[in-house]
Every structure is written in C-alpha cells, then in structure tokens.
Amino acid sequence: MKFLxxxxxxxxKFKESKAPEGGALTAIFECPDCFGEIAMHMNPWExxxxxxxxxxxxxxxxxxxxMQMVRSFLSDPNEGxxxxxxxxxxxxxxxxxxxxGKCPFTSVVADxxxxxxxxxVDLVWTEDALERLNRIPxxxxxxxxxxxxxxAREKGIAEITGEVMDAARGNFGM
Amino acid sequence: xxxxxxLPSDGxxxxxxxxxxxxxxxxxxxxxxSHTVAIMSGKGGVGKSSITANLAxxxxxxGKRVGVLDADINGPSIAKMMGVRGASVEYGTEGVTPATxxxxxxxxxxxxxxxxxxxxxxWEAQTQKDAFTWRGTMEISAxxxxxxxxxxxxLDYLLIDLPPGTDRxxxxxxxxxxxxxxxxxxxxxxxxxxxxxxxLTMAKEIVNIPIVGLVENMxxxxxxxxxxxENLFPASDTAEMARRFQIPLLGKIPFDPRISMAADxxxxxxxxxxxxxxxxxxxxxxxxxxxxxxxxx
Numbered sequence: 302m303k304f305l306x307x308x309x310x311x312x313x314k315f316k317e318s319k320a321p322e323g324g325a326l327t328a329i330f331e332c333p334d335c336f337g338e339i340a341m342h343m344n345p346w347e348x349x350x351x352x353x354x355x356x357x358x359x360x361x362x363x364x365x366x367x368m369q370m371v372r373s374f375l376s377d378p379n380e381g382x383x384x385x386x387x388x389x390x391x392x393x394x395x396x397x398x399x400x401x402g403k404c405p406f407t408s409v410v411a412d413x414x415x416x417x418x419x420x421x422v423d424l425v426w427t428e429d430a431l432e433r434l435n436r437i438p439x440x441x442x443x444x445x446x447x448x449x450x451x452x453a454r455e456k457g458i459a460e461i462t463g464e465v466m467d468a469a470r471g472n473f474g475m
Numbered sequence: 476x477x478x479x480x481x482l483p484s485d486g487x488x489x490x491x492x493x494x495x496x497x498x499x500x501x502x503x504x505x506x507x508x509s510h511t512v513a514i515m516s517g518k519g520g521v522g523k524s525s526i527t528a529n530l531a532x533x534x535x536x537x538g539k540r541v542g543v544l545d546a547d548i549n550g551p552s553i554a555k556m557m558g559v560r561g562a563s564v565e566y567g568t569e570g571v572t573p574a575t576x577x578x579x580x581x582x583x584x585x586x587x588x589x590x591x592x593x594x595x596x597x598w599e600a601q602t603q604k605d606a607f608t609w610r611g612t613m614e615i616s617a618x619x620x621x622x623x624x625x626x627x628x629x630l631d632y633l634l635i636d637l638p639p640g641t642d643r644x645x646x647x648x649x650x651x652x653x654x655x656x657x658x659x660x661x662x663x664x665x666x667x668x669x670x671x672x673x674x675l676t677m678a679k680e681i682v683n684i685p686i687v688g689l690v691e692n693m694x695x696x697x698x699x700x701x702x703x704x705e706n707l708f709p710a711s712d713t714a715e716m717a718r719r720f721q722i723p724l725l726g727k728i729p730f731d732p733r734i735s736m737a738a739d740x741x742x743x744x745x746x747x748x749x750x751x752x753x754x755x756x757x758x759x760x761x762x763x764x765x766x767x768x769x770x771x772x
Binding site for chain 2: 367382
C-alpha cells in the first residue's frame with residue numbers, strides 16, 4: 302500500500318502509528334514536501350491481518366527474537382514455555398528494538414508502561430501493578446508480563462509494584 | 476497523478492523487504508537440512524501423524540538425523556505420539572531448541588506451547604468474530620516461525636506432518652519452494668482415495684513437487700491370536716492409483732491396535748514393537764524413502 306499527496310504528487314512517508322483503540326490501529330503518513338498529514342484508520346480485522354503477516358508499519362529490524370509472533374500473540378499459552386526462565390535474553394527486548402517506536406504493537410507496550418498496567422502469576426503483583434497490567438492491550442499483555450517478571454527475577458524482586466514496572470521499562474530502553 | 480508503480484517505496488515500512496528477510500531467515504535455517512519431506516493426504520483420519528512419527532523413528536533407527544515439524548497448528552498430536560509432550564523448549568540467541576524424542580528425533584509442535592489438554596489454539600485479538608479473515612495468515616506465520624526459528628541443527632530429514640486439506644501443500648510450498656518431496660497417505664476406502672487423488676494431482680501437476688510415493692495405511696488387520704490377515708475395507712485400488720499417477724507404492728501398513736496404544740503412551744510403535752508386520756512395513760517405507768533421495772539428489 303502506498304500513499305500519494307495529490308497536492309504535491311509526492312509519495313507520502315510513514316510518520317507514526319497510534320495505539321490500537323478498540324483494536325483499530327491508526328497510521329499517520331506525511332508528505333515530505335508540504336508536510337501535510339493523513340491518518341489511515343484500520344478496522345480491527347485489518348489491524349489483525351497486519352499482525353498476522355508479522356510485518357510492522359515503519360519497518361522492522363532484522364533481529365526479531367525467535368518465535369516472536371507466536372510468543373506475542375498466542376492466547377493462553379503454556380506459561381512455562383514463555384516464562385522468563387526459558388525466554389531468550391533478548392526476548393523482552395521485543396518491545397525495545399531500535400525501531401520499536403515505529404512498531405504499532407511494541408509502541409503499545411511502551412505506552413502501557415508509561416501510563417499504567419497488569420495481572421498475576423507466580424510472583425506477587427501488587428494491586429496497582431495489576432491494574433496497570435490490565436490496562437495493557439490484551440494481545441501484548443503476556444509479552445509485557447513475561448518481560449516484567451523476567452526483570453524482577455533477575456533483580457531478586459519478589460513483589461512487582463508500579464516502581465518495579467517503571468524500572469523494568471527503563472531496563473528495556475523504552 | 477503518479478500511479479502505484481511510479482512511487483518508489485511504500486513510505487518507509489518496506490513490507491516487501493520485511494517479507495524477503497523472513498524468507499531469507501527461513502532459507503538460512505534450512506541450509507543444514509538435507510531433505511524436507513511433507514507427509515500429506517488431503518483426507519483426515521488416515522494416520523498421517525502416526526506414520527510421520529513412526530517413519531521419523533524408523534529413519535532414526537537407521538542412523539539418520541531426523542526432525543519432525545507438526546504443521547497441524549490447530550490439532551497438534553506429534554508431540555504426544557513422540558513422547559515429548561510437556562517438554563520445555565529452550566530459547567537461545569539463534570532460535571528455539573526443539574524437544575527431542577528418546578531416539579533423538581527433534582520435534583517442534585504448537586502442542587509444546589499450549590497450556591493444557593483442553594486449550595485450543597487461539598490468537599490474541601480484539602474479537603474472535605470473523606476471525607476467518609486473518610486466522611489462516613496467522614497460522615502460516617506460525618508455521619514459518621516454527622521452520623525458521625527452530626534450531627534444527629544438521630538433519631538428514633525434516634518430516635513435515637501436514638493437516639488434512641488439499642490446500643495445505645501449496646500453502647507449504649509458498650514457504651518452502653524447494654520442498655524435497657512428499658509422501659501421500661491413504662487408506663483403502665473409496666472416500667479417502669477420492670480426496671487423495673486430488674492431493675496427488677495438486678502435488679504432481681499443480682505445484683510440481685516430487686512424490687516419494689504412496690502409503691496405504693490400515694491396509695489389513697492381522698489377528699493377534701492366529702496371525703491371519705483380514706481386509707479392513709473392501710477391495711483397495713491403491714496400487715492402481717499409484718500406477719495411474721506413475722508414483723511408487725511405498726508400502727501397505729496393516730492395522731495394529733498397538734500403534735494407537737503406543738502413540739497414546741508416547742512411544743513410537745516401530746521402537747516398541749519392532750518385530751511386527753506393521754513395523755516391518757514402516758521400516759521398508761523408510762528404506763524406500765532413503766533410496767528415493769539417494770537417487771534423486
């Protein structure tokens with residue numbers, strides 16, 4: 302899909318994406334000549350199709366961790382299979398790739414960390430931390446949760462609080 | 476006004492480049508695999524997975540390095556049949572280490588990632604309504620990741636157990652254009668063979684993949700008490716089908732309830748009951764498979 306600025310007859314460039322709202326992703330394109338912008342709203346099915354292709358708006362680094370798509374989007378997985386104990390060192394960096402800011406889904410994770418978040422597992426989550434986790438869009442929740450728990454275990458932290466989440470976010474470079 | 480082809484890029488996403496890199500990653504991964512073989516039928520319930528698991532073990536018993544990819548994303552059964560269900564997959568920097576069967580067969584299956592017996596494969600989405608629009612694409616992406624992100628290491632054979640459906644082979648070919656060959660499984664029923672013929676046409680004439688041969692499963696029943704062989708189905712025309720499509724009939728595997736019992740217990744039949752008629756048939760199929768690739772590569 303390509304976008305043309307009719308005013309300038311120039312190809313528009315991807316500028317940024319907005320977190321899916323109700324499953325509908327928004328991508329902003331800008332004309333490099335007149336700086337005019339357009340927003341492309343994708344309905345939930347189009348957004349899901351983009352996810353299923355495992356491609357990212359704005360480009361994607363070549364160093365995606367193994368099984369990134371399956372690990373990110375499989376519902377209700379075996380916790381052991383995706384737990385930090387088995388995750389690759391860079392698995393949680395899914396949300397911190399150099400171009401992560403351009404990825405609509407990793408951006409969502411970053412936003413969620415900035416604003417709020419969660420839900421529980423073997424580690425103890427405080428109420429406010431759980432609340433923040435629950436505010437993360439469901440399809441990236443498991444990935445975010447695994448990343449935070451991995452961070453907590455590495456630091457020997459037994460209770461996950463909002464502060465721990467903030468620290469984890471900083472650790473991921475988001 | 477400029478048209479689509481006048482515009483040099485898609486605005487910076489480089490979706491075509493992303494897809495090309497996915498293909499490159501897969502190609503690089505499979506460079507150390509000598510032969511990729513799809514086990515297919517088109518028809519469900521003919522024993523593809525059982526034959527895949529046993530053929531893998533038979534090849535391993537012949538000293539070959541073997542991997543099995545369970546391409547049945549929604550109905551995975553290979554992990555259970557090969558006794559690796561519940562095994563942990565290990566993440567490394569270069570990929571995911573697959574489960575390994577007692578005979579050293581490397582196994583990758585969606586089953587290794589599911590929470591429990593009752594958990595179906597569902598993908599995170601705002602809604603599962605109208606998921607038909609994207610679910611198939613998600614499954615193909617998962618299959619691509621299984622192929623490209625599993626640390627298969629050096630293998631002589633990577634067997635790919637395809638789910639039912641005559642469309643499965645062309646879907647796989649989109650991922651693996653250099654698929655080495657396919658083994659087609661049928662049972663001696665007219666209904667099965669009706670569907671299998673479509674699969675053979677697909678493989679031979681549409682996607683032009685070498686056919687290693689045809690396998691007739693549940694060919695007969697051998698009485699455990701007296702050893703007498705009885706047909707399970709009316710007269711079979713599997714041999715005629717092989718002649719018509721000019722492909723080898725690799726073998727006929729008699730029905731043996733212990734095949735199912737062994738699978739339920741996580742054992743492969745050829746390992747547990749090597750001195751049986753069915754095991755001999757499977758071993759012969761393994762030998763012919765090896766012979767096929769020795770002569771065609």
